[in-house]
Amino acid sequence: MNKEEVIQGEKQYLVHTYNRPPVVFERGEGVYLYDTEGNKYLDFMAGIAVNALGHGDAEWTAAVTTQAGQLTHVSNLYHTEAHVQLARRLVENSFADRVFFCNSGSEANETAVKFARKWAGARGEERGEKSEGRGARGERTKTRLVSFSHAFHGRTLGALSLTHKQKYREPFEPLLPGVVFAEFNDLASAQAVMSDEVCAVIVEPVQGEGGIHPATPEFLQGLRQLCDRHQAVLIFDEVQCGLGRTGHLWAHEAFGVVPDIMTLAKPLAGGLPIGAVLVTEAVASAIEPGDHGSTFAGGPLVCTAAQVVFDRVSQPEFLQTVEENGAYLQHRLKTMESEQIMAVRGLGLMIGLELKTAAAPLVAAARDKGLMLVAAGDNVIRFVPPLIITREQIDEGVEILEEVIG
Ligand code: PLP
Numbered sequence: 001m002n003k004e005e006v007i008q009g010e011k012q013y014l015v016h017t018y019n020r021p022p023v024v025f026e027r028g029e030g031v032y033l034y035d036t037e038g039n040k041y042l043d044f045m046a047g048i049a050v051n052a053l054g055h056g057d058a059e060w061t062a063a064v065t066t067q068a069g070q071l072t073h074v075s076n077l078y079h080t081e082a083h084v085q086l087a088r089r090l091v092e093n094s095f096a097d098r099v100f101f102c103n104s105g106s107e108a109n110e111t112a113v114k115f116a117r118k119w120a121g122a123r124g125e126e127r128g129e130k131s132e133g134r135g136a137r138g139e140r141t142k143t144r145l146v147s148f149s150h151a152f153h154g155r156t157l158g159a160l161s162l163t164h165k166q167k168y169r170e171p172f173e174p175l176l177p178g179v180v181f182a183e184f185n186d187l188a189s190a191q192a193v194m195s196d197e198v199c200a201v202i203v204e205p206v207q208g209e210g211g212i213h214p215a216t217p218e219f220l221q222g223l224r225q226l227c228d229r230h231q232a233v234l235i236f237d238e239v240q241c242g243l244g245r246t247g248h249l250w251a252h253e254a255f256g257v258v259p260d261i262m263t264l265a266k267p268l269a270g271g272l273p274i275g276a277v278l279v280t281e282a283v284a285s286a287i288e289p290g291d292h293g294s295t296f297a298g299g300p301l302v303c304t305a306a307q308v309v310f311d312r313v314s315q316p317e318f319l320q321t322v323e324e325n326g327a328y329l330q331h332r333l334k335t336m337e338s339e340q341i342m343a344v345r346g347l348g349l350m351i352g353l354e355l356k357t358a359a360a361p362l363v364a365a366a367r368d369k370g371l372m373l374v375a376a377g378d379n380v381i382r383f384v385p386p387l388i389i390t391r392e393q394i395d396e397g398v399e400i401l402e403e404v405i406g
Contacts, residue, residue, distance in 0.1 A: 003036045021367065028055025031386050031393050033372060041367070044385045044397050045374040049208070049240050049350070052267035052309055054386035060270050060308045067304040074300070076293060082303035089310050094250060095258045096278035100287075101298030105239035105265035106154025108275035111292060112261045113158050113176075113200065115279060116233045117143060119286040120199035123231060145176070146193055146201040146232075148184040150210030150377075153202060153237055162202055164210070185215060187222035198232045200261075205251040208240035208384075211377040212345060212352025220257040233260040233283060239275075240350070243267050244313035244387050247323025247348030254347060267313070267387075269306040313387060322348050322387050325394060329383060332398045338405045342379075351383040352376055362404060371400040 001009065006024045024036045031054050033041045046052065053060055067082070074080060087099040100115075102108050120142040145162060147153065153162040160169060161176035169175060183189035184207065194201075201223055207213040227234040236259040241251035243264060248254050250262065260283055265275040275297075312318060326348035333344045333353055340362075343354040355362065359375035366373050376382035385397075 006036075021364065023367070030054045030056070031389050039370065041370050041372045042393060042397050042400070043372045044383055044389075045372050046267075046384055046386045047271065048266065048374055049245060049384040050266045051271050052244060052313055052387045053270050054388045055271075057270065057308075057388075059312075060305060063308045064272070064301065064305050067301050070300075072299060072301045073296065075295060076297060080300050080303075082300040082307070083298035086298075086303040086306050086310065089307065089314075090264075090276065090278055093314055094262070094278055095280065096262065097281040098279055098284040100277040100279070100292065101303070102275035102277065102294045103273045103296055104154070104275045105237075105263065106156040106159040106275075107294065108239060108263035108265050108277050109153045109159040109162065109202070109235075109237060110156055111275075111277045112202070112235045112237075112263050113145065113162070114292055115261060115277065115283055115287060116145075116200035116235065118291060119233060119283050122286040142197055142199045142231075144178040144180065144195070144198045146190065146198055147179060147181050148190075148203055148207075149181060150184055150207055150213060151181075151202070151204060151237075152207070152209035153204075154239075184210075184213060185219045187219055187226075190219075190223060190226060194226045194230050194232075196230050198230055200233045200235050201227055202235040202237055204237045204239075204241060205255060206241040206246060206347050206350055208350070208382070209376055211354070211380040212350060212382055214345065214347050215255065217255045217257070220252070220255045224257050224259075227260070235259060235261040235263065237263050239263055239265040240384075241347070243310070244319055244322055245348055245350045245384065247319055247326055249314055249319060251347065268309060269302045270309040272302045272305045274302045274306055318387070325349060325389060325391060326351065328391055329394050329398070332394065333383075336398070336402060336405070338402075340405055346383070349383070349385055349387060349389070353381045353383070355379045355381065365404040366400060369400045369404055371397050371404075373401075 003024045025033050026036050027034050031043050033043050090099050147162040149164055151164045153159045158176055161179045180193045182193050205215050236252050238251050260280050262278045268274045340355050346352050359379050359381050363373045363375055374382050
């Protein structure tokens with residue numbers, strides 16, 4: 001197919017959930033992408049914070065190729081080694097005792113909610129309620145969920161119920177009942193909606209889609225205390241900010257607060273679909289065989305890919321370089337002279353540049369000059385490059401940005 005045939009084919013055969021620009025990508029190498037016309041692009045978006053090791057990493061490619069030739073899928077009805085190897089790495093390097101694998105960020109958050117509900121039911125039984133957390137009239141008593149303004153937790157119905165943006169929610173209502181939204185980074189607002197009926201509070205330690213907003217340590221610490229006081233689980237959605245993106249292995253390490261559940265996805269398998277739900281033993285002990293499942297989840301291919309990513313990203317030197325390069329990129333953006341810039345914020349290589357005007361025209365102009373960016377919300381440009389990006393490549397990207405920002 002040539003470029004025009006691909007674009008026409010997309011119009012004809014695919015459901016129109018995306019407005020794609022007229023570029024067809026053919027291959028990638030490191031932090032660069034190449035389209036069908038041979039144009040080269042510096043990738044500052046990494047497939048929306050996914051390609052942590054960039055494109056075509058030799059070790060990753062070799063591991064995936066070998067594993068694909070050996071075993072790709074057998075279902076979760078049987079034992080395989082790769083998901084045990086990956087789960088062991090995640091457990092040994094986090095607060096968690098156990099892991100459930102799935103296929104995406106949305107699915108990870110769906111799972112987290114189910115686990116929280118089941119855990120809350122088990123707690124209800126302990127409190128002497130009839131069964132599974134039911135009250136005197138047989139109703140479930142501890143089912144409410146707290147989420148926050150500007151939160152993005154995914155597009156499937158449960159995850160969408162926790163996502164704040166009206167535009168995403170409205171066409172699909174009614175959503176999950178019992179979800180309340182408090183103000184992000186406003187502890188009093190969270191306190192006002194907390195009660196013993198809340199089973200879980202879900203929050204992104206650094207909000208991504210909502211415009212790159214880091215939480216304050218006091219906010220996350222306060223949420224931890226509220227959850228403890230009301231016997232609710234604290235869920236950190238680290239689908240975007242987790243696994244090295246912030247210069248810490250887990251974003252919550254920057255805040256000194258530990259969750260009961262953490263969801264991961266985007267970068268974990270370096271470009272293959274994966275999700276993971278990391279839980280404490282207390283949460284895991286409420287889950288029994290048959291409570292949850294997923295056909296493709298934790299297959300040998302993705303889990304082999306993820307081991308390569310994890311082993312590389314979790315190296316202290318790797319994380320330190322992310323932190324240093326992130327600080328350098330922030331510095332370059334903060335010292336850029338432009339009337340357009342309102343604010344620069346973020347952590348590690350997860351940086352938002354807030355504009356006075358809409359982000360989309362600037363993203364398009366940068367792409368035309370060979371720089372791939374992605375917006376977060378209407379007026380924020382999000383910088384989430386491959387974690388392997390170098391200072392020279394950061395300079396290269398900032399120079400293109402300077403040309404187009406005006
Ligand atoms: N949670 C966060 C914080 C995200 O940024 C995203 C995706 O952008 C999701 C959940 C949903 O992940 P997925 O698109 O893999 O379902």
